[in-house]
Amino acid sequence: MSLRIMSHTSRSAVAAKRRTHALVFAALGDATRLSLVAKLCRGQPRSISQLTQGSKLTRQAITKHLRVLESAGIVQSVRQGRESRFEFDPEPMDGIKEYVDFVSEQWDHTLSRLKSFVEG
Amino acid sequence: MMNSVIEKRIELKAPVSRVWRALTDYREFGEWFRVKLDGPFVPGQMSRGRITYPGYEHVKWEAVVQKMEHERLFSFTWPHPKSLDKVDYTLDYSGEPTTLVEFRLAKTASGTLLVLTESGFDKLPGDRRLEAFRRNDGGWTEQMKNVEDYVSKYVSENHVAHKP
Numbered sequence: 001m002s003l004r005i006m007s008h009t010s011r012s013a014v015a016a017k018r019r020t021h022a023l024v025f026a027a028l029g030d031a032t033r034l035s036l037v038a039k040l041c042r043g044q045p046r047s048i049s050q051l052t053q054g055s056k057l058t059r060q061a062i063t064k065h066l067r068v069l070e071s072a073g074i075v076q077s078v079r080q081g082r083e084s085r086f087e088f089d090p091e092p093m094d095g096i097k098e099y100v101d102f103v104s105e106q107w108d109h110t111l112s113r114l115k116s117f118v119e120g
Numbered sequence: 121m122m123n124s125v126i127e128k129r130i131e132l133k134a135p136v137s138r139v140w141r142a143l144t145d146y147r148e149f150g151e152w153f154r155v156k157l158d159g160p161f162v163p164g165q166m167s168r169g170r171i172t173y174p175g176y177e178h179v180k181w182e183a184v185v186q187k188m189e190h191e192r193l194f195s196f197t198w199p200h201p202k203s204l205d206k207v208d209y210t211l212d213y214s215g216e217p218t219t220l221v222e223f224r225l226a227k228t229a230s231g232t233l234l235v236l237t238e239s240g241f242d243k244l245p246g247d248r249r250l251e252a253f254r255r256n257d258g259g260w261t262e263q264m265k266n267v268e269d270y271v272s273k274y275v276s277e278n279h280v281a282h283k284p
Contacts, residue, residue, distance in 0.1 A: 099244070104128075
């Protein structure tokens with residue numbers, strides 16, 4: 001329970017998370033990419049052709065934007081036959097894993113306090 | 121599930137008897153764990169107290185002591201409350217999912233090997249994990265929600281705008 005919040009998350013972990021978040025926000029800070037996310041968050045994986053339809057942009061430009069979203073972990077591509085389909089990945093972080101990693105990190109801090117306590 | 125158990129192994133330069141006392145004497149436990157416990161640990165009984173870690177003094181400690189096998193094994197189960205944030209923290213832990221924490225001790229040439237395990241995370245419901253994650257990484261899930269709201273608003277507007 002409680003020790004999870006007992007000590008501060010290490011600075012490097014926080015910095016790494018900030019970098020990830022910065023990447024996500026940067027990826028979303030573009031009208032075209034935001035509209036792609038809007039299309040994809042309805043759940044159906046779409047091909048590049050489908051995503052290009054109705055857009056003034058070329059297939060190439062759309063692909064470039066999709067790659068940016070993909071590298072930020074917001075969408076992922078799935079190979080279907082000869083073409084790639086893109087789908088929205090609403091959780092760039094795996095909830096349970098993140099949580100267990102966090103508790104695990106808290107134990108590191110708590111056990112190091114125990115260590116100084118018994119060795120001191 | 122591989123990732124639903126935590127295991128830590130740590131070498132302590134102190135005799136097993138010293139480590140055992142630090143773990144099982146409630147005052148000593150409170151020192152390094154940063155909790156003020158009401159009384160001694162007794163197998164099968166609830167241990168109660170207050171967290172003393174700065175900023176979290178409003179959080180109560182509750183754990184049910186499971187095993188106390190002299191200088192070998194100390195274990196307890198404890199709840200994972202939905203939130204420890206001052207704003208939405210509630211004192212009622214009943215019905216909260218629990219995990220099992222075990223400390224195992226073994227004598228080594230230089231002192232004591234302590235093996236800690238915490239298991240049972242797979243029992244935590246999905247929302248709990250996310251809530252805990254939000255707590256862990258203040259505001260990120262909140263931000264994600266804002267983006268989601270924004271995006272879904274955008275979708276509906278977009279949708280309306282494209283209607284013939």
